[in-house]
Amino acid sequence: MKFILALALACYFSSGDGVVYICDSSLSVAYHFKRDCRGLNNCKHEVIKTNQADAEKLGLKICGWED
Template identity: 65%
Template sequence: MKLIFIFLLLCSFSGADGNVFICDSPNATAYHYKRDCRGLNNCKHEVKKTTVAEAEKIGLKLCGWED
């Protein structure tokens, strides 16, 4: 039972690696792995931190400028 708990804990930690940045604009189409991505430099709105799952849920795709 303890092992399962540790496993779940590790999973939630690795989930933090799935964080991405999005421009909080109605015209935003992409999410970004890097806060200083050139695609985000054009953002005139607030830059928000979210997860890949959340970003894709609202219809965003991975930014074309990412490596």
């Protein structure tokens, strides 16, 4: 069951807009493509892995620190 779920998630992410990272803080305004982004270094909360579409739904904008 877990395997099927993982497979479904893998398909979901590959067909989506890609994996992004967000800081689990009410103050966060951006999502990041890199886990080690400078913007995430300031995160005092948990860093959550999600996808770009969901991050946009949360009202987050692309981070300005990315290359």
